[in-house]
Amino acid sequence: MAKLRIEPREEGYxxxxxxxxxxxxxxxxxxxxxxMDALTFGNIAKRMGTKSQNVTYYFPNKxxxxxxxxxxxxxxxxxxxxxxxxxxxxxxxxxxxxxxELIILDLATxxxxxxxxxxxxxxxHDSFVQDRLNDLYRRGRQVTVQLxxxxxxxxxxxxxxxxxxxxxxxxxxxxxxxxxxxxxxxxIEIIARLAKNILFEGIMSLPVHANNIDGK
Amino acid sequence: MAKLRIEPREEGYxxxxxxxxxxxxxxxxxxxxxxMDALTFGNIAKRMGTKSQNVTYYFPNKxxxxxxxxxxxxxxxxxxxxxxxxxxxxxxxxxxxxxxELIILDLATxxxxxxxxxxxxxxxHDSFVQDRLNDLYRRGRQVTVQLxxxxxxxxxxxxxxxxxxxxxxxxxxxxxxxxxxxxxxxxIEIIARLAKNILFEGIMSLPVHANNIDGK
DNA sequence: TAAAATTTTTGTCAAGAGGCAAATTTTTGG
DNA sequence: CCAAAAATTTGCCTCTTGACAAAAATTTTA
Numbered sequence: 001m002a003k004l005r006i007e008p009r010e011e012g013y014x015x016x017x018x019x020x021x022x023x024x025x026x027x028x029x030x031x032x033x034x035x036m037d038a039l040t041f042g043n044i045a046k047r048m049g050t051k052s053q054n055v056t057y058y059f060p061n062k063x064x065x066x067x068x069x070x071x072x073x074x075x076x077x078x079x080x081x082x083x084x085x086x087x088x089x090x091x092x093x094x095x096x097x098x099x100x101e102l103i104i105l106d107l108a109t110x111x112x113x114x115x116x117x118x119x120x121x122x123x124x125h126d127s128f129v130q131d132r133l134n135d136l137y138r139r140g141r142q143v144t145v146q147l148x149x150x151x152x153x154x155x156x157x158x159x160x161x162x163x164x165x166x167x168x169x170x171x172x173x174x175x176x177x178x179x180x181x182x183x184x185x186x187x188i189e190i191i192a193r194l195a196k197n198i199l200f201e202g203i204m205s206l207p208v209h210a211n212n213i214d215g216k
Numbered sequence: 217m218a219k220l221r222i223e224p225r226e227e228g229y230x231x232x233x234x235x236x237x238x239x240x241x242x243x244x245x246x247x248x249x250x251x252m253d254a255l256t257f258g259n260i261a262k263r264m265g266t267k268s269q270n271v272t273y274y275f276p277n278k279x280x281x282x283x284x285x286x287x288x289x290x291x292x293x294x295x296x297x298x299x300x301x302x303x304x305x306x307x308x309x310x311x312x313x314x315x316x317e318l319i320i321l322d323l324a325t326x327x328x329x330x331x332x333x334x335x336x337x338x339x340x341h342d343s344f345v346q347d348r349l350n351d352l353y354r355r356g357r358q359v360t361v362q363l364x365x366x367x368x369x370x371x372x373x374x375x376x377x378x379x380x381x382x383x384x385x386x387x388x389x390x391x392x393x394x395x396x397x398x399x400x401x402x403x404i405e406i407i408a409r410l411a412k413n414i415l416f417e418g419i420m421s422l423p424v425h426a427n428n429i430d431g432k
Numbered sequence: 433t434a435a436a437a438t439t440t441t442t443g444t445c446a447a448g449a450g451g452c453a454a455a456t457t458t459t460t461g462g
Numbered sequence: 463c464c465a466a467a468a469a470t471t472t473g474c475c476t477c478t479t480g481a482c483a484a485a486a487a488t489t490t491t492a
Binding site: 229230231256257258268269272276277278 | 478479480481482488489490
């Protein structure tokens with residue numbers, strides 16, 4: 001629920017440990033409901049009822065805070081991907097559809113709806129964010145691509161990859177229209193069901209001949 | 217190419233007119249290659265080789281500049297939607313696929329890849345941006361939804377709408393993975409072809425019974 | 433050409449940002 | 463309980479931002 005995986009620091013008192021964690025959680029909260037602009041030492045301190053210099057003590061400069069925060073955010077999603085990956089009790093079709101549904105339903109969460117657009121925007125001008133996001137997405141797609149490769153073994157591997165990209169794009173894109181607070185939020189369940197069926201059937205009915213990577 | 221539709225001011229000298237336009241174009245350029253953070257009066261002026269107070273003269277405060285800029289950006293996309301809407305010389309299938317391809321290829325543009333994520337992020341904390349974006353997307357979807365309603369007249373209207381949302385989500389989401397400077401940028405043509413086929417076939421093979429809006 | 437309107441420059445301001453340094457207080461392990 | 467480490471507070475600094483006001487220069491039009 002918290003959408004943050006915080007690894008403990010290596011040194012310091014347990015009290016300091018808690019503060020360290022509180023700073024990260026408070027930062028995340030600010031990111032979620034006020035956006036990246038509002039994420040300042042002053043605002044973090046204000047929410048925590050302390051001074052900005054105290055935040056500086058734990059995170060000597062803003063880049064360190066941001067990169068550590070990014071890490072906690074993405075680690076959590078990678079953890080979620082792991083859980084999906086390990087589920088082995090379904091057919092490939094069931095797996096594909098349940099993953100699609102899971103991801104779409106997650107993106108309707110306030111946290112996901114609010115945080116990812118900030119990261120997408122930042123990634124365009126910050127290669128550190130870009131790289132870390134890429135890692136996450138690459139790993140996340142792995143599951144889908146593997147399923148595609150089993151569902152459509154007749155398709156070349158690079159096309160299978162791109163199909164994974166398209167599916168992921170479809171999921172992420174729905175954030176904008178059916179995410180938390182968006183126009184289609186309350187239809188998210190129906191949309192999730194439709195999307196998984198459209199994607200599944202679309203992938204299954206792709207003609208082989210049209211998928212040659214060199215094809216015109 | 218310019219991705220900006222600037223309507224002339226109502227008053228002022230022609231020289232002032234040009235400056236007004238230059239400010240908006242410069243602002244857009246900054247937004248594209250440095251992002252929303254860097255969009256300050258000072259930076260605009262620096263790029264133009266003038267003083268920030270001169271920018272203030274044309275746009276008394278930043279909200280006015282931002283809302284006017286947003287207007288110019290979105291007006292241009294609405295204009296592009298119009299062009300698509302007017303093309304009547306194809307079958308519905310051809311139309312659907314060519315629209316899909318057109319949108320996906322546009323999103324690979326540097327301008328679109330850079331600007332829209334900024335708007336998505338901002339829309340989460342700025343209802344003015346949210347509303348204007350919604351208008352644009354609603355209008356943009358109209359074309360797709362109309363096609364869907366002709367391709368699948370057996371499906372209830374609200375489900376047709378949601379299919380439009382899913383298609384739009386798929387398009388927009390690809391910005392993140394195959395937009396300008398992204399990992400899959402150079403595969404964008406293949407991805408566009410795949411996506412339009414997956415979506416088309418997926419939509420065509422949706423079972424009617426599964427689409428009842430009240431269905432469990 | 434002169435008057436009027438528009439544009440540019442100069443100067444100033446308060447608020448808030450990130451950051452540094454040293455004094456003080458609190459916590460913890462021995 | 464007591465030193466040493468950790469955490470907090472106090473105070474200050476520089477830079478940037480958006481904003482305002484008034485003087486100066488420029489352009490247009492009558």
